[in-house]
Amino acid sequence: MPSHAVPSSAYALWAFIYIAAAVQAALLALALWRRAVNPEANRVLAVWVALTGVDLLVKAVYWNSLSPEWFRAYRxxxxxxxLYGSLFYLYVRALIEARGFxxxxxxxxxxxxxxxxxNAHVLMLSEPQMQALSARWVAGEKTIGSWFDLPxxxxxxxxxxxxxxRVHRYRRRxxxxxxxxxRMSLRWIDVMAACQxxxxIIATTQWLATVPGIDYRLLFGAVAAWVCVMGWLSLNQSPVASEPVAVAEEDATSGAGDSDDxxxxxxxxxLSQLMRGDDALYREPALTIGQVAKRSGYPEYLVSAVINRRFGGTFWDYINRLRVEAVRVRLADRQDARTILDIAYDCGFTSKSTFNAAFKRQIGETPSGYRKMAATEGRAGA
Structure with missing residues (x-):
């Protein structure tokens, strides 16, 4: 919390950091507002980032000057x-449902x-009253505004x-x-949440106890760092496969009574027919259950029910099991000189990490380890 005991040079350093982050927040908000990818969500995020920039700018000006004239804006x-927690929620919902504010x-x-x-009565104080309140704040009086920390x-x-x-339910669907x-499961949302x-944690610590170095300057320094993280994550995000909740609920309702269909x-x-041969559907990299249902000639909810109950697991599990098996067969073929990744991509995988994890989980061995083992067994058999 601000105090005259802190050297003015420390205020100047933090003020510089806050102003730099505020400028970046302004540029980032403008870029997000104009970005064509996930536009509904990015406009919510643009508002959130812009408000954060204003927050940091006001704190920079006030803490650098400790001017009573800025204390009203500071409060x-x-x-x-x-607003920040609710804007995060609205941002996530907009990503998942492609629905703006x-x-x-x-x-x-x-x-x-x-x-x-x-707090309206505080914001409407007269100038002399606001100056007195600012002086108490600068002196480190913790009673000012601390009552709303817990709420x-x-x-x-x-x-x-x-x-x-909501992200967890989206990933499952x-x-x-x-x-x-x-590849499309909003992993960056976990990073955003972790940053918050x-x-x-910093805010709670400085509220509950007096720990050297953990104060409002560090707290909003973390917010400034968060703006930088947000810039990198948001501008590198790929298009999200939105799925309105109503569609998911309709599918679930349609398939609820089909266990004995x-x-x-x-x-x-x-399905077994569609997944056989050189033209097997599982080799298509961005395959969806809607595409499979269309090719099969059956309703999507029925195809989903069969995959869940007859093949076990989700559509993602089913397709990746087929892909892993196809890769395993090709790795065991000594005549196939392609790289492991070339084979994996040819069988429908789009991510090296997803492929490696799925292969290890299903086969119990890494792809490279399996290929070496198959080659050794082949030489021994010859």
Missing amino acids: FVALFPF RLRDGVHLLGFGVMLAL LFVYSLSYVAAALM LRERRSDAD VIIW ARFPAVEAR
């Missing part, structure tokens, strides 16, 4: 964290609205947890519908 942006989504901003109303932690972290639950699910948790054997036979 206002101190309420912005009540709507008027009724304002309910997720009520936390900020309530806290703004509760802030609970409110924001609950939104982070809710967003991660994606694995049921796409064979390249692992680290920031909240008389068409199961026919669907199973048709």
Whole structure:
């Protein structure tokens, strides 16, 4: 917390860091707003990043000058964290459902609205009163505004947890519908959430105890670092396979009573037919269950039910099992001189890490280890 005991040079250093992060936040927000990939989500993220930039800029100006004239703005942006957790949730939802901000989504901003109303009397103080309050703040009086720290932690972290639950459900549905699910499963969301948790740990620590070096300067230094991480993650994200919740719920409802469907054997036979030969469907890299259903001539919910109950596991599990088996056969063929990755990609895999993990899980050996073992056994048999 600010105190006259801290040298002015320390304020200047942190102010420089905050201003640099604020400038980057402004540029990043503009780039995200104009980005064509995942546009609905990126506009929510652009607003979030822009607010963070304003937050850092005001803190930089106030902490560098400790001017009472800036304390009103400082107290206002101190309420912005009540927006950050809910904006993270709205960002994740927009990614998953490809749905932008709507008027009724304002309910997720009520936390900020309530806290703004509760702090209105502070923001409307006269200039002499605001100067006196600023002096108390600079002197390190912890009672100023500390009462809303606990509600802030609970409110924001609950939104982070809710967003991660949505990501978990999305990944599960994606694995049921796409064979390249692992490449598109929003792994960067975990990093974003982890960064927020680290920031909240710092905030909680400085709130509960006096630990040297852990204070508001470090807290918002972490926020500045978060802006940099956000820039790298958001500008390198690939298009997300959005799936409206209504579609997933409809599929689940349609397949709920089909456990004894008389068409199961026919669907199973048709799938086996489609997955055989040189033109096997599993070799298509971005294969979806919708494409398989269309080729099979059966409804998607029925194909999904057969895969889950007759073949075991999700659509992603089913297709990758076929791909791994095809790779295994080719690795055992001494006449096939292609690299392991060339074989894997030819069999439909799109990610080296996904391929290696799936092969090791199914065969119990690494691809290179299996190829060496098969070659040794071949020479011994000759």
